[in-house]
Amino acid sequence: xxxxxxxxADLAVTLPVEGERRTVxxxxxxxxxxGEALGLVGESGSGKSMTARAVARLxxxxxxxxxxxxxxxxxxxxxxxxxxxAYRRSVAxxxxxxxxxxxxxxxxxxxxxxxLRLRGVARAEAARRAVAALADVGIPDGERRLRQYPxxxxxxxxxxxxxxxALLAEPRLVLADEPTTALDVTTQSEVMAIIxxxxxxxxxxxxxxxxxxDLAAAVCDRIAVMYAGAIVEERAAAxxxxxPLHPYSAALAAARPAVDRTLPRLAAVRGxxxxxxxxxxxxxxxxxxxxxxxxxxxxxxxxxPLDGGAVRCARAEELRGRxxxxxxxxx
Amino acid sequence: MSADAVxxxxxxxxxxxxxxxxxxxxxxxxxxxxVLVAILGPLxxxxxxxxxxxxxxxxxxxxxxxxxxxxxxxxxxxxxLAGARTSMLGPxxxxxxxxxxxVLAAVTAAWRGGWVDAALGTVMDVLFSFPGILLxxxxxxxxxxxxxxxxxxxxxxxxxxxxxxxxxxxxxERAQEYIAAAEVxxxxxxxxxxRHLVPNVAPLIVAQATLLFGYAMVDLAAISFLxxxxxxxxxxWGVMVSTGKAxxxxxYPAESLAAGLCxxxxxxxxxxxxxxxxxxxx
Amino acid sequence: xxxxxxxxxxLRKVYGDHVAVxxxxxxLAPGGSLGIVGESGSGKTTVARMIVGLTRPTAGTIAVCGRDRSQPARGTAERRxxxxxxxxxxxxxxxxxxPRRSPADALDEVLRLHTDAGADERRARIAELGELVGLxxxxxxxxxxxxxxGQRQRVAIARALAAQPRVIVLDEAVAALDVSIQAxxxxxxxxxxxxxxxxxxxxxxxxxxxxxxxxxxxVMQRGRVVERGPTEQVLDDPRDPYTRLLRASVxxxxxxxxxxGAPTTGGAT
Ligand SMILES: Nc1ncnc2c1ncn2[C@@H]1O[C@H](COP(=O)(O)OP(=O)(O)OP(=O)(O)O)[C@@H](O)[C@H]1O
Ligand SMILES: Nc1ncnc2c1ncn2[C@@H]1O[C@H](COP(=O)(O)OP(=O)(O)OP(=O)(O)O)[C@@H](O)[C@H]1O
Ligand SMILES: [Mg+2]
Ligand SMILES: [Mg+2]
Numbered sequence: 001x002x003x004x005x006x007x008x009a010d011l012a013v014t015l016p017v018e019g020e021r022r023t024v025x026x027x028x029x030x031x032x033x034x035g036e037a038l039g040l041v042g043e044s045g046s047g048k049s050m051t052a053r054a055v056a057r058l059x060x061x062x063x064x065x066x067x068x069x070x071x072x073x074x075x076x077x078x079x080x081x082x083x084x085x086a087y088r089r090s091v092a093x094x095x096x097x098x099x100x101x102x103x104x105x106x107x108x109x110x111x112x113x114x115x116l117r118l119r120g121v122a123r124a125e126a127a128r129r130a131v132a133a134l135a136d137v138g139i140p141d142g143e144r145r146l147r148q149y150p151x152x153x154x155x156x157x158x159x160x161x162x163x164x165x166a167l168l169a170e171p172r173l174v175l176a177d178e179p180t181t182a183l184d185v186t187t188q189s190e191v192m193a194i195i196x197x198x199x200x201x202x203x204x205x206x207x208x209x210x211x212x213x214d215l216a217a218a219v220c221d222r223i224a225v226m227y228a229g230a231i232v233e234e235r236a237a238a239x240x241x242x243x244p245l246h247p248y249s250a251a252l253a254a255a256r257p258a259v260d261r262t263l264p265r266l267a268a269v270r271g272x273x274x275x276x277x278x279x280x281x282x283x284x285x286x287x288x289x290x291x292x293x294x295x296x297x298x299x300x301x302x303x304x305p306l307d308g309g310a311v312r313c314a315r316a317e318e319l320r321g322r323x324x325x326x327x328x329x330x331x
Numbered sequence: 332m333s334a335d336a337v338x339x340x341x342x343x344x345x346x347x348x349x350x351x352x353x354x355x356x357x358x359x360x361x362x363x364x365x366v367l368v369a370i371l372g373p374l375x376x377x378x379x380x381x382x383x384x385x386x387x388x389x390x391x392x393x394x395x396x397x398x399x400x401x402x403x404x405x406x407x408x409x410x411x412l413a414g415a416r417t418s419m420l421g422p423x424x425x426x427x428x429x430x431x432x433x434v435l436a437a438v439t440a441a442w443r444g445g446w447v448d449a450a451l452g453t454v455m456d457v458l459f460s461f462p463g464i465l466l467x468x469x470x471x472x473x474x475x476x477x478x479x480x481x482x483x484x485x486x487x488x489x490x491x492x493x494x495x496x497x498x499x500x501x502x503x504e505r506a507q508e509y510i511a512a513a514e515v516x517x518x519x520x521x522x523x524x525x526r527h528l529v530p531n532v533a534p535l536i537v538a539q540a541t542l543l544f545g546y547a548m549v550d551l552a553a554i555s556f557l558x559x560x561x562x563x564x565x566x567x568w569g570v571m572v573s574t575g576k577a578x579x580x581x582x583y584p585a586e587s588l589a590a591g592l593c594x595x596x597x598x599x600x601x602x603x604x605x606x607x608x609x610x611x612x613x
Numbered sequence: 614x615x616x617x618x619x620x621x622x623x624l625r626k627v628y629g630d631h632v633a634v635x636x637x638x639x640x641l642a643p644g645g646s647l648g649i650v651g652e653s654g655s656g657k658t659t660v661a662r663m664i665v666g667l668t669r670p671t672a673g674t675i676a677v678c679g680r681d682r683s684q685p686a687r688g689t690a691e692r693r694x695x696x697x698x699x700x701x702x703x704x705x706x707x708x709x710x711x712p713r714r715s716p717a718d719a720l721d722e723v724l725r726l727h728t729d730a731g732a733d734e735r736r737a738r739i740a741e742l743g744e745l746v747g748l749x750x751x752x753x754x755x756x757x758x759x760x761x762x763g764q765r766q767r768v769a770i771a772r773a774l775a776a777q778p779r780v781i782v783l784d785e786a787v788a789a790l791d792v793s794i795q796a797x798x799x800x801x802x803x804x805x806x807x808x809x810x811x812x813x814x815x816x817x818x819x820x821x822x823x824x825x826x827x828x829x830x831x832v833m834q835r836g837r838v839v840e841r842g843p844t845e846q847v848l849d850d851p852r853d854p855y856t857r858l859l860r861a862s863v864x865x866x867x868x869x870x871x872x873x874g875a876p877t878t879g880g881a882t
Contacts, residue, residue, distance in 0.1 A: 508703045
């Protein structure tokens with residue numbers, strides 16, 4: 001890979017909660033090159049959104065960050081003022097919850113053209129580009145939509161507006177936090193095709209957070225799996241589903257319902273999910289892992305290279321090939 | 332970012348918070364003191380605030396009379412302490428009345444939407460176009476000049492400001508799904524507004540209330556200055572600024588200055604505290 | 614079918630000159646489960662809101678447990694009774710919780726509305742509901758802001774269950790969950806249904822999830838129902854061209870996202 005555009009190393013984030021500091025991310029390292037797409041999947045609450053927010057420098061107040069986040073060679077954790085604004089212009093974020101990130105009393109048109117107007121684009125031209133961007137994400141009657149308010153749009157339409165806004169900014173890196181969860185599969189296919197196209201044409205780098213392993217496999221080059229604030233596996237997208245190295249990745253693949261057959265019961269991972277701050281000393285997944293041994297609870301192994309990817313499991317070599325999805329028992 | 336930098340930002344943030352707290356505590360102390368004086372004022376006054384003795388006219392500070400005397404030879408300190416009551420009570424009443432009416436109008440407009448919203452908006456626009464002082468003149472013409480006429484006039488004048496600012500916040504909150512969830516749970520509109528909607532716009536309500544208190548105090552003083560509010564000889568800071576003007580012309584500004592200073596200090600303290608509270612809630 | 618617990622006829626909703634829902638009929642047997650899939654903007658959420666009474670239909674009737682609810686409720690008793698008949702879980706876990714109230718508070722509010730249980734009894738019930746959806750004591754006491762999307766959605770599900778309704782409308786209720794928790798919640802929903810006989814209207818974009826939870830499925834496009842039938846039949850042997858397109862768009866091995874020349878989004882009319 002050429003020099004990565006985004007390089008996150010040993011990222012850890014703590015947040016103040018009721019007077020104590022709580023770890024939400026404790027060891028995240030990843031790299032994305034220009035034109036490359038990295039998928040980020042994992043447990044709800046494992047810190048996927050926090051990772052994206054840390055990169056976008058949008059962490060909640062009081063967050064303390066260690067480790068480094070480099071964009072195009074510069075450390076962005078220390079940027080201030082004008083530099084920070086310039087950086088943010090080259091990074092666009094599509095939020096998981098569009099309704100919380102759009103002002104409900106302003107029209108869609110104002111929201112979409114605001115950034116362009118700030119960059120000195122004339123009003124009529126900005127509106128024209130906004131309509132074109134809406135058409136790009138599958139909304140043909142853009143003029144009408146520009147005059148509407150957020151509450152008049154369905155969840156899927158609003159999410160597409162957010163994607164259009166992100167693309168209008170002509171960023172170099174897109175942080176997409178479950179951008180298609182609110183879309184029907186046909187529109188999802190279309191929106192992903194557009195992002196894919198831009199990625200290839202403009203060398204856009206993409207961090208793609210999703211719960212859909214199949215979708216991630218189809219649009220990403222590599223996939224990173226998160227659990228309790230840390231990355232536990234990173235693999236080429238094509239092999240993760242069928243040949244997972246980490247028991248948690250295997251469990252994820254097994255838990256997914258199938259569209260072509262009805263299962264009597266889904267293979268939910270047994271036990272309760274843990275947040276990063278309450279994770280035990282050893283491997284955070286050990287209490288729920290069917291393959292855990294005593295040593296798993298004792299020490300947390302680092303993320304180490306294996307089979308062209310990387311994994312954080314003490315028994316990865318022994319378990320190689322034994323974690324195919326169908327073998328994981330339901331809990 | 333290096334570990335060092337983390338420590339640095341953490342420390343400077345803590346320092347900022349602490350500084351904010353010191354200011355907040357000082358402001359809170361000043362306000363508490365003003366309230367205490369407003370309650371106990373006449374009891375604290377070392378002399379009868381209305382006992383005049385023309386021999387003492389404009390006499391400066393002497394033993395037992397640390398601020399000296401006014402144009403009629405009344406003890407200034409005693410008058411300041413006694414005057415705190417109406418000076419604090421007036422703006423408080425305005426804030427309570429205007430906030431109550433404004434919140435009610437804003438929440439009703441946001442909840443009902445449609446024509447109710449439009450009608451309330453029009454009423455507020457009409458009220459908005461009357462200057463407060465003009466209303467006060469009208470009120471004193473109708474009810475005769477008094478503190479209460481001025482309070483009612485100002486409450487009416489301020490209501491549309493409050494309603495307008497809070498309405499957009501309430502509309503935003505009304506559109507949230509947790510409100511819809513409460514509706515589906517079968518809670519009544521009043522309960523939903525009281526338990527969910529109003530608490531979620533509370534930071535804005537607090538900020539508005541403190542801002543309003545400052546405006547009301549200054550405006551009430553101005554109305555008293557014009558002779559339409561509290562009537563002399565009753566002690567009141569606004570009245571004192573006004574009656575002190577005779578002294579100012581003759582080179583004895585103590586009365587106006589002392590009363591004016593009390594007004595400014597309280598207004599600034601309330602506004603700073605309101606700002607801090609608003610920030611903390613966010 | 615037994616006397617349906619939920620029945621809607623000729624549902625229609627018009628916004629200005631835009632027809633969001635156009636003549637939808639549906640029926641749900643007690644303890645049944647009806648899936649609604651379809652295009653984004655095709656009116657699924659609007660149907661859901663009309664069923665729970667948040668949006669008034671322009672035309673059509675809705676009856677739950679044989680009682681009409683096309684008109685707004687009159688009086689406290691009727692409002693609460695309706696609440697015990699139908700509950701909803703919204704699409705967006707971020708907006709559906711009061712930011713100032715902990716999950717425990719939110720559940721307590723519902724219990725106080727619908728039961729006359731004492732404080733201890735309510736506390737026990739809250740812990741039980743938390744247990745049911747996998748929320749521990751700490752999460753129950755947290756402010757919603759400190760919970761992740763999936764955690765919040767479980768709070769919303771617990772809140773809907775608290776009133777022990779006959780029907781729960783779930784609008785994209787598991788979209789925000791990762792697959793392992795989604796599996797837990799889907800198993801949970803299946804268990805709750807088997808145990809207390811609650812019926813679901815399950816709106817989702819995820820056809821695999823719908824297959825897992827719904828006995829029957831409606832496919833909507835541009836405000837209309839274009840296909841309906843037993844879920845397996847609709848997914849395995851789609852008749853309508855739109856259903857076929859949907860089915861073909863599901864990511865799977867060898868699938869690539871495709872961009873159609875002319876966007877087919879009728880929701881954007
Ligand atoms: N403002 C906050 N204060 C304290 N803790 C928080 C805050 N926001 C999130 N958290 C905690 O941080 C952890 C990570 O949250 P994050 O939103 O990144 O999860 P996620 O992986 O995106 O999950 P999901 O898939 O459910 O969206 C969670 O355990 C959550 O409880
Ligand atoms: N309050 C409103 N005012 C005007 N139009 C509205 C309003 N609410 C919904 N609409 C329109 O009605 C149509 C249907 O919206 P609805 O939210 O029911 O779609 P949906 O099927 O739930 O879509 P999604 O899958 O994206 O959530 C959309 O075109 C939307 O723009
Ligand atoms: Mg998230
Ligand atoms: Mg919807």
